[in-house]
Amino acid sequence: xxxxxxxxxxxxxxxxxxxxxxxxxxxxxxxxxxxxxxxxxxxxxxxxxxxxxxxxxxxxxxxxxxxxxxxxxxxxxxxxxxxxxxxxxxxxxxxxxxxxxxxxxxxxxxxxxxxxxxxxxxxxxxxxxxxxxxxxxxxxxxxxxxxxxxxxxxxxxxxxxxxxxxxxxxxxxxxxxxxxxxxxxxxxxxxxxxxxxxxxxxxxxxxxxxxxxxxxxxxxxxxxxxxxxxxxxxxxxxxxxxxxxxxxxxxxxxxxxxxxxxxxxxxxxxxxxxxxxxxxxxxxxxxxxxxxxxxxxxxxxxxxxxxxxxxxxxxxxxxxxxxxxxxxxxxxxxxxxxxxxxxxxxx
Numbered sequence: 001x002x003x004x005x006x007x008x009x010x011x012x013x014x015x016x017x018x019x020x021x022x023x024x025x026x027x028x029x030x031x032x033x034x035x036x037x038x039x040x041x042x043x044x045x046x047x048x049x050x051x052x053x054x055x056x057x058x059x060x061x062x063x064x065x066x067x068x069x070x071x072x073x074x075x076x077x078x079x080x081x082x083x084x085x086x087x088x089x090x091x092x093x094x095x096x097x098x099x100x101x102x103x104x105x106x107x108x109x110x111x112x113x114x115x116x117x118x119x120x121x122x123x124x125x126x127x128x129x130x131x132x133x134x135x136x137x138x139x140x141x142x143x144x145x146x147x148x149x150x151x152x153x154x155x156x157x158x159x160x161x162x163x164x165x166x167x168x169x170x171x172x173x174x175x176x177x178x179x180x181x182x183x184x185x186x187x188x189x190x191x192x193x194x195x196x197x198x199x200x201x202x203x204x205x206x207x208x209x210x211x212x213x214x215x216x217x218x219x220x221x222x223x224x225x226x227x228x229x230x231x232x233x234x235x236x237x238x239x240x241x242x243x244x245x246x247x248x249x250x251x252x253x254x255x256x257x258x259x260x261x262x263x264x265x266x267x268x269x270x271x272x273x274x275x276x277x278x279x280x281x282x283x284x285x286x287x288x289x290x291x292x293x294x295x296x297x298x299x300x301x302x303x304x305x306x307x308x309x310x311x312x313x314x315x316x317x318x319x320x321x322x323x324x325x326x327x328x329x330x331x332x333x334x335x336x337x338x339x340x341x342x343x344x345x346x347x
Contacts (some may be wrong), residue, residue, distance in 0.1 A: 013344030203243025
């Protein structure tokens with residue numbers, strides 16, 4: 001990973017991904033042992049995450065459970081419905097935060113207290129993570145995407161960005177301030193990490209969800225603070241942005257972002273073009289069309305055609321263009337990992 005971030009060719013392409021809960025459930029049914037993580041089972045790279053809680057900590061409650069779905073209220077104040085096991089994006093049913101007044105209720109609960117950090121896991125595992133050479137990242141939730149997708153309705157936030165931008169700015173900035181305060185606590189206690197990744201979906205399949213002018217006014221300031229904090233601490237700044245974010249990439253590079261994922265092909269991203277245009281400036285992760293992964297012939301061809309392009313001159317981490325869906329069998333993913341090991345070796 002260090003070689004990748006220096007845009008040097010490592011011994012091989014790193015492999016990582018996200019996976020649906022229902023996919024793991026399927027893999028268990030297909031023979032994966034219950035007592036081992038799926039990452040360890042497939043021999044993926046040793047990437048571990050420090051967990052912190054940036055939510056308003058509204059009381060969580062399960063409201064209804066059926067054979068096929070669950071309705072629950074979460075710590076972000078969202079009442080949501082999802083299938084069992086989880087196999088989709090949840091459906092929003094209700095929200096505590098709906099306007100500036102209800103935002104104040106959440107804001108008052110979002111204070112940087114020490115109990116928002118999982119110190120017990122750190123005490124038990126951090127030394128061994130460092131000893132074995134794990135890549136350590138922190139991926140807190142804050143910013144536009146979390147306000148939009150985890151706290152309020154999308155329509156509410158997009159309307160507010162036009163009619164009451166100061167409210168959205170306050171939500172984004174406060175979430176960022178809470179996050180950076182917690183990261184300061186980690187650092188002060190000696191728990192350093194290698195990468196700061198944050199999730200900020202700003203695009204859909206046709207391009208940006210909002211104008212560049214709105215990005216410049218509302219999102220750029222807290223994103224810049226995040227990148228600056230990371231670089232001041234020798235940490236890589238990694239942005240997750242679903243959708244077709246291609247038009248914003250030059251601005252993200254100017255902002256100082258070190259890495260970008262997931263290069264969502266189904267949203268219109270062209271990973272090979274992004275690599276050609278920006279591969280010297282950005283580490284890229286993803287770009288392999290998950291829609292092909294239930295077809296061994298198609299995905300094998302995709303790996304053999306695209307991976308040599310993406311791995312050229314280093315600076316690439318293999319994963320799907322979003323996450324591993326539950327139509328991907330245990331055997332198919334095993335084959336994919338084998339093909340990446342075979343094709344993704346630098347010689």
